[in-house]
Amino acid sequence: MQTSESTIGIVGAGIGGLVAAIALRRAGHDVVVFEQAKQFARVGADINLTPNAVRALDGLGVGDAARVTAARPSHRISRTYDSGEETSRLEMADSAEQRYGAPQLTIHRADLLAALADMFPAERVALGKRAESIAADDNGVTLSFSDGTSARVGALIGADGIHSGVRTAMFGAESPRFTGIVAYRAVVPAERVAGVPNLGAFTKWWGPNPQSQIVTFPLNRGKDIFIFATTPQDTWHLESWTAPGSVDELREQYVAYHPEARALLDACDTVLKTALYERDPMPAWAQGRMALLGDAAHPMLPFMAQGAGMAIEDAVVLSRHLDGVAMAGIPAALQAYQTARIERASQVQLGSRGNNWLREGGNADWVYAYDAWAVPLGVPAQGAAAAA
Numbered sequence: 001m002q003t004s005e006s007t008i009g010i011v012g013a014g015i016g017g018l019v020a021a022i023a024l025r026r027a028g029h030d031v032v033v034f035e036q037a038k039q040f041a042r043v044g045a046d047i048n049l050t051p052n053a054v055r056a057l058d059g060l061g062v063g064d065a066a067r068v069t070a071a072r073p074s075h076r077i078s079r080t081y082d083s084g085e086e087t088s089r090l091e092m093a094d095s096a097e098q099r100y101g102a103p104q105l106t107i108h109r110a111d112l113l114a115a116l117a118d119m120f121p122a123e124r125v126a127l128g129k130r131a132e133s134i135a136a137d138d139n140g141v142t143l144s145f146s147d148g149t150s151a152r153v154g155a156l157i158g159a160d161g162i163h164s165g166v167r168t169a170m171f172g173a174e175s176p177r178f179t180g181i182v183a184y185r186a187v188v189p190a191e192r193v194a195g196v197p198n199l200g201a202f203t204k205w206w207g208p209n210p211q212s213q214i215v216t217f218p219l220n221r222g223k224d225i226f227i228f229a230t231t232p233q234d235t236w237h238l239e240s241w242t243a244p245g246s247v248d249e250l251r252e253q254y255v256a257y258h259p260e261a262r263a264l265l266d267a268c269d270t271v272l273k274t275a276l277y278e279r280d281p282m283p284a285w286a287q288g289r290m291a292l293l294g295d296a297a298h299p300m301l302p303f304m305a306q307g308a309g310m311a312i313e314d315a316v317v318l319s320r321h322l323d324g325v326a327m328a329g330i331p332a333a334l335q336a337y338q339t340a341r342i343e344r345a346s347q348v349q350l351g352s353r354g355n356n357w358l359r360e361g362g363n364a365d366w367v368y369a370y371d372a373w374a375v376p377l378g379v380p381a382q383g384a385a386a387a388a
C-alpha cells in the first residue's frame with residue numbers, strides 16, 4: 001500500500017475509523033486505513049443510533065444506505081422491571097425527525113459497516129495489518145505491523161478501539177477496567193412474540209440495581225426484536241462479540257422481571273454474552289501528529305447507547321478541523337479537534353457510567369440535538385500547539 005508523509009493513516013476500520021476515512025477523504029486528504037482483521041466479517045448484532053449519530057451519517061451521505069435495513073423505533077419507553085410501570089415515554093420517529101432533523105435508527109452493526117465500507121475505496125483499506133509499534137517524529141509517524149511490513153504516514157488517527165495501541169504509543173499503557181457487568185444479546189423473530197406490547201418501540205426495563213436492565217427494540221425493519229440485557233456478574237471476564245452464553249442462565253438472571261419482559265427472554269433460542277469494560281475520561285486525545293477517536297479515546301458503558309454515536313461525531317468533527325489543512329498545520333488542527341470534542345464525549349462517558357439517562361423522561365436535547373457538521377470548531381489548548 002503506497003503511503004507518504006502526505007497520507008493520513010487511520011488504525012482501525014470500525015465505525016469510527018471508516019467514518020473518519022470517508023470524511024477526511026472528502027476533506028481533500030489522501031487516507032489509508034490499517035485494519036488487523038483479514039476481512040470484514042458479519043459479527044455483532046444491533047447498533048442503536050440516536051438522532052445525533054444519524055444526522056452525522058446523513059451529512060456524510062451514508063444515511064440512505066443505512067436506512068435500507070434499519071428499523072425506526074416509534075418511542076423510547078422506560079418501564080420499572082417488576083411492576084411494569086411506565087416512567088417515561090419519548091416520541092421518536094417523526095417527532096425526532098422534526099425536532100432533530102433525523103430519526104433514531106436501529107441497525108445491524110454489519111449493515112452499517114458495509115454501508116460505510118462501500119463509500120471508501122477498498123484499495124485504500126489495508127486488511128491484515130495489525131499495528132504493533134508506532135513511532136512519531138516531527139514530520140510523520142512510522143507504523144510496524146505484525147506481518148513484518150511497515151508504513152510511513154504524515155499523521156495518524158487511532159480508531160483502534162478500547163484496547164488501542166495508538167493510545168498506548170501516545171500516552172503509555174493502561175488497561176481498561178472490568179466493570180463487573182456482563183451483557184447478553186439475542187435476536188428473536190417479532191412474530192414469535194407478537195403478543196408483547198410496544199414491539200415497535202425502544203423499551204428499557206430499569207432493574208433493581210443500576211447494572212441490571214433489559215433493553216428491547218426492533219431490528220431488520222421490525223422483522224426481528226433485539227434484546228440487550230445487562231446484570232452484575234464478576235465471574236465472567238471474556239470480552240467478545242461472538243461468545244455464546246446460556247439461555248437458561250439468561251432467564252434465571254431476570255426471574256424478578258415483569259412477565260412482558262420475560263416473555264421475550266423465553267422466546268430466545270440462543271444468546272451471546274460479553275463482559276463490559278470501560279475507562280476513565282482522558283485529559284488529552286491529541287499529541288503532535290497523532291490523535292484518538294471513538295473507543296480508543298473514550299470507551300463507555302452502553303447505557304446511553306452512545307459509544308458508536310460519539311465515534312461518528314468525533315470523526316465528523318475531526319474531518320472539519322482538518323479540511324484544507326496542509327500537513328504542517330496538522331498538530332494544531334488535532335489540538336483544536338480535541339478541544340472541540342473532549343468535554344462532550346467525557347460527559348457522555350460519565351453519564352453512561354451513571355446509567356440514569358432518561359429514566360424519568362426529561363430533555364434529551366443536549367445529546368440528540370448535537371450537530372457534528374455545524375458545532376463551532378475548537379481552538380488549540382493554550383500552549384498545546386507549541387508543545388505538539
Ligand SMILES: Cc1cc2nc3c(=O)[nH]c(=O)nc-3n(C[C@H](O)[C@H](O)[C@H](O)COP(=O)(O)OP(=O)(O)OC[C@H]3O[C@@H](n4cnc5c(N)ncnc54)[C@H](O)[C@@H]3O)c2cc1C
Nearest residue numbers: 012014015016036048130131160161294295306307308309
Ligand atoms: C454490548 C455492547 C453494545 C453496544 N451498543 C451500542 C449501541 O447500541 N449504540 C452505540 O452507539 N454504541 C454501542 N456500543 C458501543 C460501540 O459498539 C462502540 O463504541 C463502537 O463500536 C466504537 O467504534 P470504534 O470504531 O471506536 O471502535 P471499534 O468498533 O472497536 O473498532 C476498532 C477497530 O480497530 C481494529 N484494531 C484494533 N487494534 C488494531 C491494531 N493494533 N491494528 C489494526 N487494527 C486494529 C479492530 O479490529 C476494529 O476493527 C455497544 C458496545 C457494547 C460492548
